[in-house]
Amino acid sequence: MGSNFRRIGKLASISSKNQSWSRGFSSTVERSDQLSPSKSVNLFSAINQALHIALDSDPRSYVFGEDVGFGGVFRCTTGLADRFGKQRVFNTPLCEQGIVGFAIGLAAMDNRAIAEIQFADYIFPAFDQIVNEAAKFRYRSGNQFNCGGLTIRAPYGAVGHGGHYHSQSPESFFCHVPGIKVVIPRSPQQAKGLLLSSIRDPNPVVFFEPKLLYRMAVEEVPEDDYMLPLSEAEVLREGTDITLVGWGAQLSIMEQACVEAAKEGISCELIDLKTLIPWDKETVEASVKKTGRLLVSHEAPVTGGFGAEISASIAERCFTRLEAPVARVCGLDTPFPLVFEPFYLPTKNKILDAIKSSVNY
Amino acid sequence: MALSTSRRAINQFIKPLSSSVYATRRLTSDSTATITVETSLPFTAHNIDPPSRSITTSPNELMTFFSDMAEMRRMEIAADSLYKAKLIRGFCHLYDGQEAVAVGMESAITRKDCIITAYRDHCIFLGRGGTLLESFAELMGRKEGCSRGKGGSMHFYKKEGGFYGGHGIVGAQVPLGIGLAFAQKYSKEEYVTFAMYGDGAANQGQLFEALNMAALWDLPAILVCENNHYGMGTAEWRAAKSPAYYKRGDYVPGLKVDGMDVFAVKQACKFAKEHALKNGPIILEMDTYRYHGHSMSDPGSTYRTRDEISGVRQERDPIERIRKLILAHDIATEKELKDIEKEKRKIVDEAIAKAKESPMPDPSELFTNVYVKGFGVEACGADRKEVRATLP
Ligand SMILES: Cc1ncc(C[n+]2csc(CCOP(=O)(O)OP(=O)(O)O)c2C)c(N)n1
Ligand SMILES: [Mg+2]
Numbered sequence: 218m219g220s221n222f223r224r225i226g227k228l229a230s231i232s233s234k235n236q237s238w239s240r241g242f243s244s245t246v247e248r249s250d251q252l253s254p255s256k257s258v259n260l261f262s263a264i265n266q267a268l269h270i271a272l273d274s275d276p277r278s279y280v281f282g283e284d285v286g287f288g289g290v291f292r293c294t295t296g297l298a299d300r301f302g303k304q305r306v307f308n309t310p311l312c313e314q315g316i317v318g319f320a321i322g323l324a325a326m327d328n329r330a331i332a333e334i335q336f337a338d339y340i341f342p343a344f345d346q347i348v349n350e351a352a353k354f355r356y357r358s359g360n361q362f363n364c365g366g367l368t369i370r371a372p373y374g375a376v377g378h379g380g381h382y383h384s385q386s387p388e389s390f391f392c393h394v395p396g397i398k399v400v401i402p403r404s405p406q407q408a409k410g411l412l413l414s415s416i417r418d419p420n421p422v423v424f425f426e427p428k429l430l431y432r433m434a435v436e437e438v439p440e441d442d443y444m445l446p447l448s449e450a451e452v453l454r455e456g457t458d459i460t461l462v463g464w465g466a467q468l469s470i471m472e473q474a475c476v477e478a479a480k481e482g483i484s485c486e487l488i489d490l491k492t493l494i495p496w497d498k499e500t501v502e503a504s505v506k507k508t509g510r511l512l513v514s515h516e517a518p519v520t521g522g523f524g525a526e527i528s529a530s531i532a533e534r535c536f537t538r539l540e541a542p543v544a545r546v547c548g549l550d551t552p553f554p555l556v557f558e559p560f561y562l563p564t565k566n567k568i569l570d571a572i573k574s575s576v577n578y
Numbered sequence: 579m580a581l582s583t584s585r586r587a588i589n590q591f592i593k594p595l596s597s598s599v600y601a602t603r604r605l606t607s608d609s610t611a612t613i614t615v616e617t618s619l620p621f622t623a624h625n626i627d628p629p630s631r632s633i634t635t636s637p638n639e640l641m642t643f644f645s646d647m648a649e650m651r652r653m654e655i656a657a658d659s660l661y662k663a664k665l666i667r668g669f670c671h672l673y674d675g676q677e678a679v680a681v682g683m684e685s686a687i688t689r690k691d692c693i694i695t696a697y698r699d700h701c702i703f704l705g706r707g708g709t710l711l712e713s714f715a716e717l718m719g720r721k722e723g724c725s726r727g728k729g730g731s732m733h734f735y736k737k738e739g740g741f742y743g744g745h746g747i748v749g750a751q752v753p754l755g756i757g758l759a760f761a762q763k764y765s766k767e768e769y770v771t772f773a774m775y776g777d778g779a780a781n782q783g784q785l786f787e788a789l790n791m792a793a794l795w796d797l798p799a800i801l802v803c804e805n806n807h808y809g810m811g812t813a814e815w816r817a818a819k820s821p822a823y824y825k826r827g828d829y830v831p832g833l834k835v836d837g838m839d840v841f842a843v844k845q846a847c848k849f850a851k852e853h854a855l856k857n858g859p860i861i862l863e864m865d866t867y868r869y870h871g872h873s874m875s876d877p878g879s880t881y882r883t884r885d886e887i888s889g890v891r892q893e894r895d896p897i898e899r900i901r902k903l904i905l906a907h908d909i910a911t912e913k914e915l916k917d918i919e920k921e922k923r924k925i926v927d928e929a930i931a932k933a934k935e936s937p938m939p940d941p942s943e944l945f946t947n948v949y950v951k952g953f954g955v956e957a958c959g960a961d962r963k964e965v966r967a968t969l970p
C-alpha cells in the first residue's frame with residue numbers, strides 16, 4: 218500500500234440559496250479553485266465515484282458487505298475490487314450483525330470502515346451493534362476509543378413495488394441515538410459530496426441512499442474530490458407562505474407540490490435537511506419565522522417519524538410565529554404495503570392538500 | 579463486470595443418476611405393490627448412524643411424486659412469465675430444481691408437523707395442501723391469495739397445513755421454528771418442526787443461537803439447510819469457511835442428503851423426525867440446486883456457467899429421476915407421463931385465469947391486521963382534523 222494522502226477533498230460551499238430553482242432538485246457546487254470537469258451521471262455512479270475517491274485518498278479505507286466485491290445489487294461498488302484489490306474491497310458472508318460489529322472493530326484501529334447493508338430493511342440484525350456499540354464507544358471509554366471511521370451505507374425507500382422488505386425508511390430509529398449521524402442525499406451530486414464527508418467525518422455515520430434514484434436521478438457531478446458539509450440544511454426553493462422540510466427522494470415529490478401550489482398563488486420555501494442528526498435547526502427556524510408555517514414530509518410512518526422531532530422543535534422555537542399547526546405528510550401507520558403502496562405514500566396531492574389547508578388555516 | 583464463476587469443477591454438482599436406480603421387482607398394474615429403491619448416494623452423517631439407503635415405495639407413490647413435482651415445476655415456470663408480464667410485482671424467488679425437497683419432506687411427515695421457511699416458499703405451500711389458485715392470487719396480490727393478497731411471493735402461509743410461512747429476513751425464521759418446536763414438546767404431542775434455511779442464511783448468527791437453544795432443551799426441531807450452493811451471487815465457498823452445513827451443529831448431529839432425490843429426502847426426514855422426538859434437534863443438509871436466478875432480477879448466469887446449470891438438469895433433475903424409475907418399472911408409459919405434464923399445464927393456466935378474476939383486496943385492508951381488530955390506530959388526513967378515521 219503506497220502512501221496516498223494527496224487530494225483530500227475540500228469542503229465545497231453551496232450557492233443555491235440565492236439561486237432561482239431551475240429543474241429537478243439539483244444544486245450547484247461552487248468551489249474555491251477553478252471549475253473541475255463534470256459529467257452527467259446517475260446516483261449509483263456518483264456513489265461509486267465517491268467510493269473510488271475514498272479508497273484512493275486514504276489507504277486505510279475499506280469497503281465491504283454482501284456481494285460488494287461483485288459490484289453489489291445496485292452496482293454502487295462496481296470496479297472497486299479490481300482497482301483496489303480484494304484486501305480492501307471484499308464480500309462478507311450474509312450476517313449483518315457481524316458485518317457492523319466487524320466494521321466497528323476495524324474503525325477502532327483508526328481505519329475507515331465503509332460497510333454496505335444490502336437494503337435498509339436488513340439493517341435491523343445490526344441494530345444492536347449500531348446503537349449499543351458504535352454510538353457509545355467514544356462516550357463510555359472516556360474518549361479512549363471511537364469508531365469515527367465507520368460509515369454504514371444502505372439503500373432505503375419505496376421503489377414502486379418493493380413490498381414489505383425492500384421499501385422501508387428506517388431513519389428515525391437511528392435519529393434516537395446520540396453518537397451517530399444520519400445522512401440522506403437527494404441527488405447524485407449531493408450523494409458524492411455528502412458520502413465523502415460522511416466517510417471522513419470523525420463520527421460513525423449511517424448513510425441512507427434513496428434507491429429509487431439510483432438510476433433515475435441524473436445530474437452533472439464534478440469528477441474530482443469534493444465534500445459537502447454535514448448538518449447544514451439547504452434552501453432549495455425560496456418562498457414566503459410556507460416552509461416545507463424533507464430529505465432524500467421525497468424532495469422531488471415535495472418540489473412538484475411546490476410547483477402546483479405556485480400555480481394557485483402559494484409561495485413555498487423548500488428545505489433539504491440532508492443530515493437528520495445532528496440537524497440544522499437554525500436554517501429551518503429562520504425559514505419558519507419568515508413564512509409562519511411548516512410542513513414536514515417523509516415516507517416512514519408518521520408516528521415517531523423524524524417529522525415529529527422537527528415539529529416539536531419548531532413549535533418550541535417558533536410558537537408565537539406559527540400561523541397554523543405544523544403539518545406532517547408522511548407514510549401511514551401501517552407496515553409498508555405490497556399492493557397499496559400508492560395509498561401509503563405521501564404523494565404530491567396529499568402534500569398539496571396539506572399546503573392549502575395550512576395556508577387557509 | 580461479470581461475477582466470476584465458481585472455481586469448483588462443474589462435476590461437483592453432477593453425480594450419476596443411473597447407478598442407484600434399480601429395482602428388485604418389475605411391476606405393472608398393482609398400484610400398491612412394493613418396490614424397493616436405493617437412494618442415489620449414501621447419506622453422509624455427522625455424530626449419528628445414518629439411515630438405510632434402501633427404501634420401499636409403490637407405483638402409487640411414484641406417480642404421486644411425479645405429479646406433485648411436475649405441478650410445482652409448472653407453477654414456477656408460469657410465475658416467471660407472469661412476473662415478466664408485470665402481473666406479479668415485488669420480489670419473487672422461484673423453487674424449480676428444488677422440488678424434491680418439498681415433496682420428499684412432505685411425504686415423510688404429517689400436517690401436524692410444522693414447516694417454516696424463508697421467501698422461496700411457493701412450493702412448500704403447495705406441498706402443505708395449498709392450492710394453485712391461492713398461490714397465483716397471492717403472487718398477483720389478489721383477495722383470494724393465501725395471505726389475502728397482503729403478503730405476495732415471499733409471504734405464503736397456511737395455518738391448517740402447519741405452514742408457518744414465508745419470511746423475508748434471511749435467517750430470522752429459524753429461531754421462530756425453535757419456538758414452534760418448544761410448543762410442540764410442551765403439549766406432549768409427538769410432532770416436530772422443520773425449520774428451513776439456505777446456505778447463505780447458514781452464516782447468520784441467529785442460526786447458532788437457535789441451534790443451541792434447541793439442543794439445550796432437547797426440542798423436536800429439524801433444521802433443514804437447503805444448500806443450493808449460492809446465496810444470491812455468492813457461491814457457498816466464498817461465504818462459509820466450512821460449507822459442510824450438516825456438520826455445523828457441532829454437538830448437534832447432522833445428515834447430508836441428496837436433495838435432488840425425493841426418496842433420499844423422504845428417508846432422511848422420516849429418520850430425522852424419529853430422532854428429534856427422542857433426542858432433540860438434528861440438521862439435514864439437502865444438496866440441491868435452483869435453476870432460476872436468485873430472484874427475478876437475477877438472470878442467474880453471471881456467477882455460474884450455463885454448463886453447470888444444464889449439467890445438473892441432465893444428470894440430477896428430480897423429476898427426470900422419477901420419470902426414469904416409473905418407466906423402468908413399467909408403471910406408466912412415456913406418453914402417459916407427458917399427458918400428466920400437459921394436464922398440469924392446463925390446471926396451472928386455469929388457476930391463473932381464475933386468479934386474475936379475483937379482485938384486489940379492498941383498500942381498507944391496508945389498515946387491517948396491523949393490530950387486533952378494534953385495537954386499531956387512527957389515520958388522519960393531511961389537515962389532521964376533518965379526515966380522521968378509526969381503523970378497523
Ligand atoms: C437479513 C437479510 N440480509 C440480506 C437479505 C437479502 N437477501 C435475500 S436472499 C439472500 C441470499 C440468501 O441465500 P440462501 O440463504 O442461500 O437462500 P437461497 O436464496 O439460495 O434459497 C440475501 C442476501 C435479506 N433478505 N435479509
Ligand atoms: Mg442458497
